[in-house]
Amino acid sequence: MKTSQQISTNRIVYALAWVLLLWACNSDEQHYTTDAPEPLPVKSDLSRFDNGERVMMQAFYWDVEPRFEWWTTLTGKIEDWAASGIDRIWLPVATKGQSGEYSMGYDPSDYFDFGEFDQHGTVPTRFGTRAQLETLIREAHQNGLEVIADIVLNHNSGGGEEFNPYRNKNTYTHFDTTHGNASGKFDRSYKDFHPNSLHDHDEEALFFEEQDLCHHQPRVQEWLWKGENSIAHYYKDHMKFDGWRFDYVKGFGPWVVKAWNDEVGGFSVGEYWDGNAPDLAQWVEDSGSRAFDFACFYKLDEALDRQKDLRVLSGDMLRKIYPDKAVTFVSNHDTEKDENPENNISVTNKMLAYAYILTHDGYPTIFYSDFENTNYRTGLRALIRIHNSIASGDIEILYQGEKEYIMKRHGSEDNPGLILYMNIGTSNRQHTVSSNWKNTKLVDYAGRTNAWLITDDQGQVTIEAPAHNFAVWSVSEE
Known part of the structure; x- marks a missing residue:
């Protein structure tokens, strides 16, 4: 006393x-x-206390501009990011989507077209050419950064029309070299989507009813992760990606992510969009993967914006249950464009939220638009240095x-x-x-x-x- x-x-x-x-x-x-x-008194050189922890950069925002130059833009930032304490960059979906030059990749059509085939009205993706992507990955590796691929396994878009006997109507489920799959790899038909000869849907909720991939079909598994030329092996062995961000994992069973990671390994995080910490923990247990800590995100939003009461932070979060499996964040490409104020943290409270995630446990993610914002950059650099040094111990x-x-x-x-x-x-x-x-x-x-x-x-x-x-x-x- x-x-x-x-x-x-x-x-x-x-x-x-x-x-x-x-x-x-x-x-x-x-x-x-x-x-x-x-x-x-003066501040210590925090590099003396390097605790081995680092931070991931989400290296994109929704509808990045200018089109066709994003890979080159990021290549120019790698050296600075590495010096700032970043150890991984999470890239947007790198392959051709149905929306062609306007696609952010979440309408996947050809999993093997990294910007080299003329389809959907363009050769390069919105982000650039395959050669530019390979240059970016090499630059990241030379600076000690891992590169994380965004993987969309739930749904497909951009196929040709065909009669689907399981729906008794035409569906856009025909993918071949002239219908949204110019690479010639992983051709698909109605048999590979739901409903089919095996079942009507995956274990979890449907997203695109007509082009919802069936992960129980043996040939789908072969092309997604099992085969030598599968997406998982090709991305790792040929494109040199180091890990995976799995999109919309509520759309299929957690066993899919587990099987993928058992096959090729690497860093892994799933987008299980749910603010309920026990549900996040269950998915982590079932998949063996990290997950974005939406429970932490929503508690921060509630404490700082909605309730304006920091006692809310005593609530459940994934980082409190599995700190080594929680990937924390303040904003991302989805939250920033969401008009619902309960799905994003206000501009006036962002740095308070970053102060929280960069001093607590969990693996923090910095959003590109925040780091590149001159109003936040100096403060974020300071917080990253703190996270990588003295944010240590119980x-x-x-x-x-x-x-x-x-x-x-x-x-x-x-x-x-x-x-x-x-x-x-x-x-x-x-x-x-x-x-x-x-x-x-x-x-x-x-x-x-x-x-x-x-x-x-x-x-x-x-x-x-x-x-x-x-x-x-x-x-x-x-």
């Missing part, structure tokens, strides 16, 4: 720090004289109220850890907490405040966070 004398001493030291800071800012020479009572919630959330990462013998202070109130706030550091100067590594603090001989300290903002406190340079 902190004594009144200790609290008073702490406040005096804190006040002195602010006086010194203001004096320095108003000084013509902007530095302290040698006889200053206390030199201002998590302890020190305080959680309507407007304040304070969390401690305990670090380790060689890593100091951190204290995150989120404040969604309309004024600066302070709170006295117990740290792991005794008689130590603290600074905010997130760069949201220039204040500095000193812990007492019991490790207690009165930390602060600016109004509607956050701070990430840790030890200063010795």
